[in-house]
Amino acid sequence: MQIAFVLPSAVVIGWAAGAWADYLLHQKWIVIVGIVLGCISGLVFVVQTAIAAEKKSPPENTTGDGTGKGSTDDPS
Numbered sequence: 001m002q003i004a005f006v007l008p009s010a011v012v013i014g015w016a017a018g019a020w021a022d023y024l025l026h027q028k029w030i031v032i033v034g035i036v037l038g039c040i041s042g043l044v045f046v047v048q049t050a051i052a053a054e055k056k057s058p059p060e061n062t063t064g065d066g067t068g069k070g071s072t073d074d075p076s
Contacts, residue, residue: 003049004020007042 018034021027 003046006045006049007039010042010045011035014041044061 013035014032014034017033018031021030021034021068
C-alpha cells in the first residue's frame, strides 16, 4: 500500500517545490524540473522498496535431494 502512495506524493511535492521556486525566482521552467525530479525520486524509492521486500521474503520451499528433479516420493 505504501508504494501506491509514494510516486504520486513525490510528484506532487516536486510540483509544489517547483511552483514555489518559480514564484520566488520569477521563472516559468522550474516547475517542470520539480515534476521531473519528483518522478525520478519517487521511482527510485519504489525500486529500492521492492528490492528490499524481495530480499526479506523467505526462500522457496524446495523438496527433494537438490538435483532439481522434484520430489523423490513419486515412483514414476
